[in-house]
Amino acid sequence: VGVAQDVTEAAKHDRAVASMARELRQLVDTANAPIFGIDMLGNVNEWNNKTAEITGFTKLEAMGKPLISTYIVPSLRPSVQEVLDNALHGNETSNYELEFETKSKEIRYLLVNATTRRDAESNIVGVVGVAQDVTDDRKHSQELRKMQYLRASQEAKVETERNMTAYFAHELRNPLHAIDSALNSMPTGLQSEAQSLVDSMQLCTAFMSSIMNNLLDVRKMEEGKMILSSSPLSLKSLLDGVARMLGPSVRPGVEFMVECKVGKRIWVLGDSHRIQQILTNVVTNAIKYTTSGYIKLVIEWENHNVRFECEDTGPGIPVKEQQKLFERFVQRGGAPGTGLGLAIAKHLVDLTKGSIGFISDPSIKPGTSCVVLMPLPECQPPENVVIEKDALIEEPLSFLLIDDIAMNRTMLRRRILKGIAPKSVIKEASTGEEALVICSKESFDIIVVDQYMEEAGGVMVGTDVVFAMRRMRIGSIIIGCSGNDMEDLFREAGADWVWGKPMPSNKTTIRQLRTAFKMKTKEKGKEPAIKENAKPLS
Known part of the structure; x- marks a missing residue:
């Protein structure tokens, strides 16, 4: 007797399950994501093609093979073991970063979801890891961090260099300021040889001052702080000033x-x-390269532009x-200088919406013309007077000089008495704190205050002193003085104007003082404290 059972449906079911298993196996093996698994002992029992490839x-x-001891970098083995142990106890983990050591000893970074693996009876039999290879992202992130670090380091380096430039400019300007003041207070009528030495020293101080001005101007350019003012100026006086300043620097034999x-x-x-700085830098460049022949600077109008042309036979x-x-x-042929003059000139010309360029081709003929075009609007002559060249201030002015360096105070005192206001009464203070005490008891026509005064133990900087004086309602003419670019800060604090180091010429200083007193007395409705020693403007 045969007993039969129809297992057709069961067979179909088994075949379907087997087919699904094969499809699942194929899906796992060919998946674009790394998939690996371990058994309860931590040994690998799943390893798809992508994992093999990586x-x-x-x-x-x-x-x-044991997954952890074979493929995980030693530093991460304890934490990875903890993740797998948790998964083997049913506590799954998402987005855990593993560092796999490859066959070629490279490190691959995988972002893994550790999922508990169960059998048909829901018993835990292992762990399956489905991963994403984030090695390239990690490298890009590291490169980005490296670039950010390098950029931050470079910016810090640049800022340090800027600060060092400003510091050295200030420190060098102090002795330069004293030397310049001493030269400007030399007695007149020197013998020709002695006067020649004085003239040479003045040229040297002017050259050193120009270098430091250029360095500080570069910082202004980088920070976008270079701003042009606008006031009436005489093109003829401008040209004459450049000629007087640079004429002595021209080589012998060059006209x-x-x-x-x-x-x-x-x-x-x-x-x-x-504008004088532009012309000075352009002409200085011509002087460097012209050893014979001539240098010619011409100013003329070209339509609505002022055209400056410096022609040389270099x-x-x-x-x-x-x-x-x-x-x-950038310098040519090892010529002396910093390579900043023309860069600054171009930046300034650009600010005027003008143009600057060379006309030169040594393959045809030697020589260069540097042409500057600037749209400078015409204006009427100012309604004022021209101060006579040697018109010293005869009124007995009172000065307070505030500077931590005694030599600077001494030289400035000498310069004022010799070449600016010979009848002045001058007091000195070495710190801002000392100056405020003096000002609480006495009044002064003019106060000159340095910015940094740490040498004498002062805590207050010059701008603090000016601010405090204005709070005390001190109405004196206050002049800030600094080797750095402090004009904006001094003016915000209440200074009438700012001297750099070296300070302006005696003639310029006299004009500044007369103008300042005229404005002050006009505000108060009184007669000027300094009388004009002048002739009408012609």
Whole structure:
């Protein structure tokens, strides 16, 4: 007797389950994500193709090996063991970063979800890890952090260099200021040889001052703080000033000529100091390279632009090098200097919305012309007077000089008495604190205050002193003095104006004082404290 059972449906079910298992196996093996698994002992029992590709170990090599001791970097083994133990107890973990050591001893970073693996009766039989290879992202992140670190380091280095530049400029300006004041207070009528030495020393101090000004101007350029003022200026006076300043620097045998071809259109609105700086830097460049022949500076009108042309008979500038010379720290042929003059000149010209460029081609003929065009609007002559060249201030002014360096005070005192206001009464203070005590008991016409006064133990800086004086309602003319660019800070504190170091010429200082007193007395409705010793403007 045969007893039969129809197992067709069961067979179909088994075949379906087997088919699904094969499909699942194929899905796991061919998945684009690394998939690996371990049994209850921590040995590998799953290792798909992507895992093999990433690690370099084939499935045959990996199966049965302890996962942690074989493939995980030593530093992470305890924490990975904890994650797997948790999963073997039913506590799954998401987005855990593993560091796999590949066959070639490289490190691959995998972001893993550790999932508990169960059998048909829901018994835990192991752990399956489904991962994402984040090695490239990690490297990019590391590169980004490295770049950010390098950038921050570079910025810190640049800032340190800027601060050091400002510091050294200030420290060098102090002795330079004293030397310049001493030279400007030398007696007149010196013998020709002695006067020649004084003139040479003044040229040297002017050159050193120019270098430091250029360094500080570069910082202004970088920080976007270089701003042009606008006031009436005489093109003829501008040209004459450049000629007087640079004429002695021209080599023997080189003729230096200036021509003012502006006719009656002499007065324009612009920043006299900065335009003079542009011309000075351009002409200085010509002086460096011209050993014979001539240098000619011409000012004329070209439509609505003022055209400055500096022509020289030097070797010329190759066309391909011309634009590079307007970059910072670029020099030609080992010439002396910092390589900043033309870069600063171009920046200033750009601020006026003008243009600057060379006309030169040594392959055709030697020589160079540097042409500057600036749209400077014409204006009427100012309604004031021109101070006579040697018109000292005869009124007995009272000064308070505040500086921590005794030599600076001594030289400034000497300069005031010799070449500015010979009948002045001068008091001194070495710190801001001392100056405030003096000002609480006495009044002064003019107060000159240095910015940094740590040498004498002062805590207050110059801008603090000025602010405190204005709070005390001290109405004196207050002049800030600093080797750094402190004009904005001093003016915000209440200073009438600011001297750099070295301070302006005696003639300029006299004009400043007369103008300041005129403005002060006009505000108060009184007669000027300093009378004008002048002739009408012609």
